[in-house]
Structures are given as C-alpha cells and as structure tokens.
Amino acid sequence: MLTDEIKNAIDKSVLCWLATASKEGIPNVSPKEIFTHYGQHLLIADIASPQSVKNIIENSHVCISFIDILVQKGWQLKGKAALIDASHIHFNSMLQSLTQLTQGKFPIKNIISVQIEKAKPILAPRYLLYPDTTEEEQIANAAKVYRL
Template identity: 25%
Template sequence: MIEITADIEAIIKQVILSFVATVNEDGTPNLSPKASLTARNGVLYFADIASPRTILNLKRNPAVEINVVDIFQRRGYRFKGRGLILPPEDDESLTIANWVRATNGLEYPVDHVVKIETSSISPLLSPAHVFARPARSQDEIRSTYYQKYGVKPIGT
C-alpha cells in the first residue's frame, strides 16, 4: 500500500480544492474540481456533489489522477490510481458523506463517494523550488506568492 504521509494530509487539508481527471468515452480528459478530497486512515476519498460526468467516466473506466497544489507554497502531490464508487450504505461512504454534510451543510447532496486505490504518489514542485538559484526557503517562496496574489495570511 502507498503511504499517505502527514505532509500529504496537511496539503490536502490546507488546499481544500483539488482537481480530479478521468477519461471520457472518446478518450479525452475530463477535469473536475473537488473540494471534498480527504485522506482517512491512509486512503483517499472524494464526494460526488455535482459531478455526473466524473461518475459516468469512473463506471466505464476507473482510471483517475488527482492533483493537489498549494498555490502559495508552490508544491503539492499527484495521485494516480483507480476510483471505486462505494455503495451508499457502505460504512466508508457514510463516513465521508456525513463529513461533507457536517462541513458544508445538509443542503449539499452527496450522490456518491469515491474511494481511490492509489497506485502512485509523486510530489509536484513548481520551478520556484526546482530552478531558483540560490535556492529559496519555503518561507521565502510562500511570502513571494502571497505578494504576487495580493493576499495576507490570516492572523497577520
């Protein structure tokens, strides 16, 4: 089993928005934003709140890739694997659906919960990490991108 590290979990929680790619019937990619990606007990899940195309694609072809990138840290992770649509009465499905409703409100429908059988995880690093000379610290990179986006961190 591929390990979901504490850093991976932290990035997922901080970023909130991830992007899930599936394969359309004609072989073209389908990219869908998800604010429901979560890691539980070393497993990734997301909820289908408004993603009928994603679910249709997974029923036909379970191949999935997920990207999570913190725009301020300029780093994240790429997950590849298979997306399994859980039965609605499944304990895992109920846990994720209840979490989504507790987080967002009861008006958010959870039509399906998808469990990811992860086959690979790789770090995503922007050129700010790879090519900057001299190398910059994570704090320097974060500060630079706060300025570029015109935002201030909460509590400052």
C-alpha cells in the same frame, strides 16, 4: 501510499483537481472542493460531478492533484476510483468524514473513493531553478504576484 506528509497536504488544501477519462480515452478535469483522506483512500464528494462519475464507471483510472497555493507545493496522486453509494457498508463513516467539511451545506450523492497507487510531489519551478528558495520567500512572492 498515503503518507502523513501527503495527508497533511490534503488537510491544508482547499481544492483538488480530479482527472478522469472515458472508455474512449477522452479526458475530463474538474475541480473538487470537498475531499479528504480516509485510511489509505482519498475520498471526494460527488456533489455535482456527472461527467466524472460517468467516466469512473467506464474507466476507473484517475489522477488527482492539489497544491498549497502560496507555498506552491503539493501532490499528484494516481490510482483507481470506485463509486460508493448509500448501500456500501462504510458509506456512513465515509460520509461523516466529508460532511464535516461541508457542515451539511451540500448534498452528497455518492462518494468517489480512490485507492492511491502512485504519488509524486508537485513543486513550483522556482524551487528547482533556485534551490535555496525557502517556503517563506515563496509565500511572500506569491502574495505579491497575486496581490494578496
């Protein structure tokens, strides 16, 4: 389910949003800065994520979204999450993938591993309303609007 296109988008993104829900269905969305792909799984570092972890224990269904903020394209991924701790056979290799991103600056308590079941592209409305929009035009427009 994680295509090369999605993996490339993950590599270019600096932030993702992890949506979880409690067993009662109460939603929670939080930003995650340290994430990567690992085979066919998305890995997210549990640095300071007590509510996300609690919800995943109660309800493994999650949704992750991320975009390239200038191009304004990205992905929404849905699947089932599992908490990976130091006792897991693949913990060290998964941890190494995430530690490369943190350069050892953040303590990683656990790893949230998501088996992706559905993937859907995210596009800014401009691409839909004005189909001739190029990524270069979108970048220039975003830079102007956000004063970059």
